[in-house]
Amino acid sequence: MVRAMSRRGAGTAVEVPEILFCAMANMIGQAVVGRPVLDEAGGEEAREFKEMVVELMTTAGLVNLGDFLPAVAWMDLQGLGRRMRRLSARLDRVWSRLLSEHEGSDRQQEGRGRHPDLVDRLIACRGDARAVEDGVTDLNIKALLNNLFTAGTDTSSSTIAWALAEMLANPAILRRAQAEMDAVVGRDRLLEESDVPRLPYLRAICKETFRLHPSTPLSLPRLSTEPCTVQGYLIPEGTRLLVNICAIGRDPAVWAEPARFDPGRFTTEKASKVEPLGSHFELIPFGAGRRICAGARMGVALVHHMLGALVHAFGWEVPEAQGAGMDMDDWTRSSDSRCRRRCLSGPSCARASHPART
Numbered sequence: 001m002v003r004a005m006s007r008r009g010a011g012t013a014v015e016v017p018e019i020l021f022c023a024m025a026n027m028i029g030q031a032v033v034g035r036p037v038l039d040e041a042g043g044e045e046a047r048e049f050k051e052m053v054v055e056l057m058t059t060a061g062l063v064n065l066g067d068f069l070p071a072v073a074w075m076d077l078q079g080l081g082r083r084m085r086r087l088s089a090r091l092d093r094v095w096s097r098l099l100s101e102h103e104g105s106d107r108q109q110e111g112r113g114r115h116p117d118l119v120d121r122l123i124a125c126r127g128d129a130r131a132v133e134d135g136v137t138d139l140n141i142k143a144l145l146n147n148l149f150t151a152g153t154d155t156s157s158s159t160i161a162w163a164l165a166e167m168l169a170n171p172a173i174l175r176r177a178q179a180e181m182d183a184v185v186g187r188d189r190l191l192e193e194s195d196v197p198r199l200p201y202l203r204a205i206c207k208e209t210f211r212l213h214p215s216t217p218l219s220l221p222r223l224s225t226e227p228c229t230v231q232g233y234l235i236p237e238g239t240r241l242l243v244n245i246c247a248i249g250r251d252p253a254v255w256a257e258p259a260r261f262d263p264g265r266f267t268t269e270k271a272s273k274v275e276p277l278g279s280h281f282e283l284i285p286f287g288a289g290r291r292i293c294a295g296a297r298m299g300v301a302l303v304h305h306m307l308g309a310l311v312h313a314f315g316w317e318v319p320e321a322q323g324a325g326m327d328m329d330d331w332t333r334s335s336d337s338r339c340r341r342r343c344l345s346g347p348s349c350a351r352a353s354h355p356a357r358t
């Protein structure tokens, strides 16, 4: 990602969300199918894939009348069911192509021999009734690809885009982060993942972004399997539950000046121990408990490393052509439903120019 950006030359404007999304899909591709899946410079294929992922997440998050009035659900009054089926068919074509390419390439398969990727292992279990009750089917594999690529890409890339946008809006934070990196990493090489434990301010910036801009603001809908009482409220069996992650991160009873982006709040000795991985309930961008995000540790590692690499390697500024500056509104501050899409795919500010530093 950093190489692709520097090839564009100093001072060129880059569409940050696009380039991040592409890098993210490629890293997940590397782990899952053993190769990058998109052209690293972004382009049409990356744009189309990102569009599908964002549409999937926004459509799934819309209020569907049929959920509240089951008697009329079959009419699909808002057309959401039709929209999801169309989208699902488009995505299914992408996964089918990936799966058959994976099987088709003997040379690649030989190369992977010693280091089988996730799909190699799943293919090896296909039809093996001992592995899973009815064996693993192509449909199972495609569903898993769908899960990993959609849940892992836009979540991580929009978090990084928001972090960068907040740093551009607060240049003192950007300068402090770069000073920390210069002291720890220097300017002769790129920042590596192993540097992250020695960069407490970078980690504080990531936590503050997880708090203020969680990529999954209402988590995923869950269903209670038995009745229970929570703080005096009876929740009957079969209730659909949404955890308002966004409101938890902005609770004024817990966070001073909750609307302010202030990584400093995580630099005190006590607050620096608050981690976003589900054991501190005031900060749960990945959910918590048994159904916590399956990729939480990967998500944290990717956000730290990629944000760090971008901030360390380049100087950042908003291009003059952007005019009045950045639009930092998200869906919590607007009744416009398009803002929800914007919140998921990152702020509209994220086109930035990037003279290289490293």
Ligand code: HEM
Residues within 6 Å of the ligand: 028, 147, 148, 149, 151, 152, 153, 155, 156, 159, 214, 215, 216, 219, 220, 221, 222, 285, 286, 287, 288, 291, 292, 293, 294, 295, 296, 298, 299, 300, 303
């Ligand atoms: C910044 C990055 C990410 C954030 C903020 C995030 C957030 C979340 C949240 C809030 C949930 C719902 C948890 C719940 O219901 O309690 C979730 C579920 C999930 N996430 Fe992530 N995620 C991120 C990255 C990833 C990555 C990198 C992957 C995999 C490559 C991933 C895979 C999944 C999967 C498979 C689920 C569904 C788990 C289930 O079915 O219970 N996520 N994520």
